[in-house]
Amino acid sequence: MTVIFGVFLLTLLLITGIAIVQTQNLFVSVMLSGMFSLLLAANFFLLDAADVALTEAAVGAGISTVLLLSALAITAKHEKAPSSNSNRVVALIVVTVTTLVLIYSTFDNPRFGDPNAAVHQHVGPWYMEKTAEAIDIPNVVTAVLGSFRGYDTLGEVFVVFTAGIGVLFLLGTPLGPFAPGNPYKSTDPKGLRHYLIPRVVGRMLIPFILLFGLYVQFHGEYGPGGGFQAGALIAAAIILYALLEGEDRALKVIPRGVLIGLIAGGALLYGTVGLFGIFLGSNFLDYSVLSSDTVHAQQMGLILIEAGVGITVTGVLLSIFHAFAARGKF
Amino acid sequence: MEQLLDITSWILMTLGGVFVFIGGLGALRMPDLYTRMHAAGITDSIAPILIVSGLILQAGLTLASVKLLAILVFLLLTGPTSSNALASAALLAGKRTEQAQPYVPESKE
Amino acid sequence: MYYAVIFALIITMGLALARAIIGPSVYDRVLAVNMLGTKTVLLLAVFAFLLGRPDFLDLALTYALINFIGVLAVLEFFRNRAAKQPGEKS
Numbered sequence: 013m014t015v016i017f018g019v020f021l022l023t024l025l026l027i028t029g030i031a032i033v034q035t036q037n038l039f040v041s042v043m044l045s046g047m048f049s050l051l052l053a054a055n056f057f058l059l060d061a062a063d064v065a066l067t068e069a070a071v072g073a074g075i076s077t078v079l080l081l082s083a084l085a086i087t088a089k090h091e092k093a094p095s096s097n098s099n100r101v102v103a104l105i106v107v108t109v110t111t112l113v114l115i116y117s118t119f120d121n122p123r124f125g126d127p128n129a130a131v132h133q134h135v136g137p138w139y140m141e142k143t144a145e146a147i148d149i150p151n152v153v154t155a156v157l158g159s160f161r162g163y164d165t166l167g168e169v170f171v172v173f174t175a176g177i178g179v180l181f182l183l184g185t186p187l188g189p190f191a192p193g194n195p196y197k198s199t200d201p202k203g204l205r206h207y208l209i210p211r212v213v214g215r216m217l218i219p220f221i222l223l224f225g226l227y228v229q230f231h232g233e234y235g236p237g238g239g240f241q242a243g244a245l246i247a248a249a250i251i252l253y254a255l256l257e258g259e260d261r262a263l264k265v266i267p268r269g270v271l272i273g274l275i276a277g278g279a280l281l282y283g284t285v286g287l288f289g290i291f292l293g294s295n296f297l298d299y300s301v302l303s304s305d306t307v308h309a310q311q312m313g314l315i316l317i318e319a320g321v322g323i324t325v326t327g328v329l330l331s332i333f334h335a336f337a338a339r340g341k342f
Numbered sequence: 343m344e345q346l347l348d349i350t351s352w353i354l355m356t357l358g359g360v361f362v363f364i365g366g367l368g369a370l371r372m373p374d375l376y377t378r379m380h381a382a383g384i385t386d387s388i389a390p391i392l393i394v395s396g397l398i399l400q401a402g403l404t405l406a407s408v409k410l411l412a413i414l415v416f417l418l419l420t421g422p423t424s425s426n427a428l429a430s431a432a433l434l435a436g437k438r439t440e441q442a443q444p445y446v447p448e449s450k451e
Numbered sequence: 452m453y454y455a456v457i458f459a460l461i462i463t464m465g466l467a468l469a470r471a472i473i474g475p476s477v478y479d480r481v482l483a484v485n486m487l488g489t490k491t492v493l494l495l496a497v498f499a500f501l502l503g504r505p506d507f508l509d510l511a512l513t514y515a516l517i518n519f520i521g522v523l524a525v526l527e528f529f530r531n532r533a534a535k536q537p538g539e540k541s
Contacts, residue, residue, distance in 0.1 A: 013454065014501075020461045024468055031472045043480045044471060046521055050491045051464070053514070057498055062507045065495075069510055073488070074517035078524040085528055207430065207530075210523055213423040217416070221516050228509065235506045245513065252520045255527045352452050355497070359459030362490065366463030369470050369486060375478055378470070382486045393456060393493050397500055406505035413496060413511050417489060420519040424485050431526045432478045 018058050025051045036090055046077045062236035063153050066228070070244035075329055078251055082336035147310045149233040157238070158314045162297045166282055169321050173279045176328030180272075183335040207256075214256045221249035229322050233311070239318040243325025251333050259337045271331050278324030285316045351396040358392030361385045374439050375432060383425035390417040453501045460494045481525050488518030 028051060032044045049072030056065035122129035143155040157165055229242030254262035289298040299313025300306040368381025394414040401407045464487055471483035495511040 017457055017461060020465075024461075024465055027472075028468060031468075039477060040480060043477075043484050043525070046484055047468065047471060047487050050487055050514075053510070054491055054494055054498070057495055057507070057510060058502075060502065060504075062504075062510060066510050066513060069514045070517060073514070074520045077521045081524055081528045085531060207427060207526075210423050210427040210526075213419055214519070214523065217419070217516065217519065220416075224512065224516065228513070231509075236509055241513070245516075248517060248520050252523065255520070255523050348452065355453065355456045358493075359456040362456075362463045362493070363459045365486070366466035366490075369482065370466045375476060375482075378479065379482055382482055386486065386489050390489070390493060393497065396456075397496060400500060401505060404505070406508055409508040409512060410496065413492065413508065413515055416512070416515040417492060420515065421489060424519060424522045427523065427526050428478060428481055428485070431529055432476075435478075435529060437476065437478065 014058060018055065021051055021055050021058065025055065038084055038090060042077060042080045042084060045080070046073055049073045049076065063151075063238065063241075066236045066241045067244070070241050070248065074248045075244055075251065075333075078255075079332060079336060082333070086336070086339050146307065147314070148307050149311065149314070151233055151235060151237075153236075154232050154238055154314065154318075158317055159299065159310055162286075162299075162317065165317070165321070166286065166297065169279050169282050169324055172324055172328050173275060176275045176324075176331050179332045179335050183339060211256050214252055218249050218253055221252065222246060225249060229318065230315070232318055233314060239321025240325055242318075243322040244329060246322070246326045247329035247333070250330055254333070254337065259334065263334065266330065268331075268334070271327050271334070274323050274327030275331060278320040278322070278327065281320035281323065282317050285313060285320070347399050351399040354392050354396035354399070358389045358396065361389045361392065365389065375437060376429065376439060379425055379429055383422065386421045386425075387418060390414055390421075453497050456497055457494065457501070460490050460497070464490050464494070477529075481522065484525075485518065485522050488514065488521070492518070 025048065028044055028048045032041045032048065035041055035044070049068060053065045053068040053072065056062075056068060126132075139156050139160060140152055142160075143149065143152050147155045147159055149155055225242045225245035225248075228237040228245060229239065230237075232238030232242070250262060250266060253265065285299070285302075286297040289296055289301060292301040294301045299310045301309065302312050303309035362385060365381055365385025368385070369378045372378045372381055391414065394410050394417075398407050398410050401410065467483045467487045467490065471480045471487075474480045474483060492511045492515045495514060496508060499505055499507040499511065
């Protein structure tokens with residue numbers, strides 16, 4: 013029965029995808045991509061991948077939509093007409109051939125959920141056993157992500173860090189209300205008057221979103237959660253404040269210097285925890301030497317690196333939002 | 343007792359599902375923007391109440407019930423606010439219909 | 452026992468998608484996305500119970516909070532576009 017629901021959701025996903033490609037109005041495609049991300053999150057949830065679904069929900073539906081809309085505010089409303097018809101025919105042929113090759117390659121896949129599949133044999137059961145005795149936390153995904161494959165997660169944090177730096181290089185010059193010679197002086201207070209109810213309700217919700225973000229951060233070891241999702245949620249709370257009260261007031265809450273400190277600080281924290289492993293006589297990113305009891309030390313290491321991930325993701329998402337918003341006076 | 347709880351929660355959830363479907367049908371078939379908002383907004387308030395009550399009866403007195411209650415409170419807070427914000431934005435942008443005309447107070451002079 | 456609700460929710464998500472594709476004005480589309488969001492929250496909550504994992508309710512809670520931010524962002528975008536219209540071109 014779950015398969016039928018999955019098939020329904022996938023059909024809706026397909027229809028949404030076709031509609032996104034079909035439409036020429038960019039705003040419609042932004043809205044539809046928000047819906048796409050929702051349906052995808054529901055699908056991931058159905059496949060029992062809760063961490064991925066949580067990240068997709070937190071990043072794809074809220075923050076991605078906000079960033080795409082602020083980019084739209086600076087650019088055009090309609091898609092540019094394609095230059096020539098032959099380009100489209102070539103593109104169609106390439107996509108069709110790739111699709112057929114991919115479909116052909118799925119004939120060799122093992123059946124869905126087959127316990128004898130190759131991917132479930134080699135290292136999967138080892139992780140499931142070793143987590144209980146070496147790290148002792150219920151969420152195996154966080155254990156694999158943070159401890160067994162911590163090096164890969166270090167790479168991911170640095171990728172997020174690089175993305176933040178890249179956006180700041182391209183768009184970081186503040187054209188906001190504090191820059192000299194800027195035509196937009198401040199947000200007009202008249203407009204906000206009609207939006208009293210969203211302001212009141214939004215301001216009531218912001219502390220809860222922040223608290224929930226902290227809950228997700230520290231609860232990553234017991235349920236779905238972790239650094240990436242928590243960073244996205246905390247950034248979403250500050251973005252909500254910026255939307256309601258104006259971007260300059262949000263910059264007073266978390267100034268640009270603090271944002272840059274957050275971006276670098278999180279990655280630095282992660283790297284330092286790794287280096288501590290070397291200083292205390294063992295390998296890089298080996299948390300067992302952080303304390304006398306190895307299980308306790310592994311859990312401490314996990315908490316520290318997840319904090320590092322959360323801090324960097326918050327800083328990067330907020331910086332990207334401010335970089336876009338300052339440009340278009342969003 | 344178990345049977346009674348199961349039957350009650352099934353009735354509540356199915357009723358919630360019926361309202362959800364009515365709301366969706368209304369949003370698709372109503373003639374005008376504001377009437378569609380009406381359909382979507384009202385059913386967005388009654389449906390979570392019924393469905394989440396049904397789920398709470400299933401969950402019993404655990405942490406899951408507290409989370410469900412939190413979900414219900416947030417949905418009830420943010421649903422009507424979104425409808426209000428959307429309708430107000432549409433009205434201010436100038437989307438008029440025969441039913442929704444701006445309120446012009448009679449001039450005193 | 453949850454199948455009736457899940458069917459109703461998924462069919463309504465399809466109807467909302469239809470409204471988002473058809474809707475002549477942008478506000479219809481925003482309405483459809485908002486509706487899809489709240490239905491997704493309910494769908495995630497019911498799925499969590501269907502799959503027997505009530506500790507996955509965090510997702511539904513996350514989504515209930517994030518949906519609000521998306522709708523407000525869209526409305527802020529419109530407000531700024533309307534405020535810039537009489538002034539210079541964007």
